[in-house]
Amino acid sequence: MGLLQLLKSQLLCHLIICYVFLVSGLLINLLQLCTSPLWLVSKQLARKVNCKLAYCVSSQMVAVLDWWSGTECTLYTDPKNSPLCGNENAIVVLNHNFEIDFLCGWTFCERFGVLGSSKVMAKKELAYIPIIGWMWYFLEIVFCKRKWEEDRRTVAQSLQNLRDYPVNFWFLLYCEGTRFTAKKHEISMQVAESKGLPKLKYHLLPRTKGFWLTVQNLRGTVAAVYDSTLNFRNNEAPTLLGILNGKKYHADLYVRRIPLELIPEDEAECASWLHQLYQEKDSFQEHYTQTGRFPGPTVSTPRRPWALINWIFWSCLVLYPLGLMLAQLVSSGSILTIVASVALCTAASMGVRWMIGQTEIDRGSSYGNKDIPIKNN
Numbered sequence: 001m002g003l004l005q006l007l008k009s010q011l012l013c014h015l016i017i018c019y020v021f022l023v024s025g026l027l028i029n030l031l032q033l034c035t036s037p038l039w040l041v042s043k044q045l046a047r048k049v050n051c052k053l054a055y056c057v058s059s060q061m062v063a064v065l066d067w068w069s070g071t072e073c074t075l076y077t078d079p080k081n082s083p084l085c086g087n088e089n090a091i092v093v094l095n096h097n098f099e100i101d102f103l104c105g106w107t108f109c110e111r112f113g114v115l116g117s118s119k120v121m122a123k124k125e126l127a128y129i130p131i132i133g134w135m136w137y138f139l140e141i142v143f144c145k146r147k148w149e150e151d152r153r154t155v156a157q158s159l160q161n162l163r164d165y166p167v168n169f170w171f172l173l174y175c176e177g178t179r180f181t182a183k184k185h186e187i188s189m190q191v192a193e194s195k196g197l198p199k200l201k202y203h204l205l206p207r208t209k210g211f212w213l214t215v216q217n218l219r220g221t222v223a224a225v226y227d228s229t230l231n232f233r234n235n236e237a238p239t240l241l242g243i244l245n246g247k248k249y250h251a252d253l254y255v256r257r258i259p260l261e262l263i264p265e266d267e268a269e270c271a272s273w274l275h276q277l278y279q280e281k282d283s284f285q286e287h288y289t290q291t292g293r294f295p296g297p298t299v300s301t302p303r304r305p306w307a308l309i310n311w312i313f314w315s316c317l318v319l320y321p322l323g324l325m326l327a328q329l330v331s332s333g334s335i336l337t338i339v340a341s342v343a344l345c346t347a348a349s350m351g352v353r354w355m356i357g358q359t360e361i362d363r364g365s366s367y368g369n370k371d372i373p374i375k376n377n
Contacts, residue, residue: 005251008068008246016147016315017244018069019322021060024314028053044166048139053165054102055116057135059307059315062110065103066307070248073107075301076294079254084257086112088223091171091214091260095203095229095281097180105172106231106249111301117169119162121210123154140165148209153283155210171222173214175206177273197275202285206278210269215263215270217315227256227261229284233292254294292325324362 003212007013032053038046065071085236094105109115117139124143126133136143142158144151162169176185178205188204191197197205214227233250242249264270286295 007244014244016319017064020311020315020318021057022131023318025057026317029054029131029134032135035138041224044164047140047166049060049090051116053293054135054139056314057131058106058115058118059310061103062107062115063311065100065107065305066110066303066310069243070247071107071243072248072250073104073111073301074250074252074254075108075299076252076296077299078257079297079299080259081255082299083088084224085226086114087168089165089168089170089218089221090226090257091173092173092226092228093173093211093277095180095285096174096176096178097202098230098232099179099239100243101179101230101287102172102254103240103243105228107251108253109172109287109300110307111169111304111305114168114170117167119171121171121173121214122307142171146208150151151210152213154216155213159214162218163221165221165313171218173211175208175211175278176204176212176217177372180204196229198279200282202282203278206274208268208274211274212267212270215260219260221266222260224260225258227281229254229281229288229294231285231288231294235322251369252288252294254288282318301340336342343376 032050035046035049035053038049052204092105094101098104106115106118109118119139119141120136121142121144122136124145127137127141140158142155144155161172165178184204185200189199192199192205215222224374231252233252236249238247238249264273
């Protein structure tokens, strides 16, 4: 292990990264709250400002993946479609197999300039979580309760609100609804067998109602669906802790652009279309397993410096007062104060480890437990 790699694996470095993210995130949330009166004056200007503020939060995590860990990302796609990426609204359908797949999705959003405006469909409870949840609230993220009768109305309204969005956006959609595990896959395939649907090897059955609702409400606003299949070389299963430790991975992403007008409007036909799409995604994963690559050519997507510059800015802003406080603490010479500070740092480190643990696949949703009835919508 080299000296730089040893440095990256130290808990102190992790605490600094997390401290910068947490403190700057709360400051950015406060700035977002201050934009509330602006919504009454100019809704479109408020949206643009909140896209910039959201970028200040999410790009910090991208900077850790891109610049701290040095993870490489290779894009497999048709070169003639590449110029459209970032220059049109799109629904991005992602597989959900890895603990950091959301971060890889954000990385490609960053490389095509739509990270600040990217959208997701998230659980309603996440809106109350500081930093990410509050950021999403001001970014007009679509929140759902996973209760179809309620979501059909509220989610549709949230999607309709995006029809006049002033900047290009990508709507990231995980149709499987939860991360892939062997147990969840077993239960999902039991559902497939009971419904007479073709079985999948590398994916769970997609939730068709949410996809159909999204497509129907964004017709005329979104130009295409980007069918995206992610994998990592050498059969690695990257984790957020590995990223913080500076471990380098290599992600491969296969993207197909499908014009939205090719997707059926009828709900049943759209569901059938989505099941067919996931059978094709399964074949792409099988091809990758056998050959170590996706079909087709690769397109260069170089890192942009803005995520790193943003992280350096916020680091300087929030670490300077912390350094002054620590200097005063040491100079005071009070044993009680120093012990209390050490205890606080220990508690903070445990909290950081706990938050990282929540990203682990085993800590995911309870979908797939045999005690819980399964519905595939």
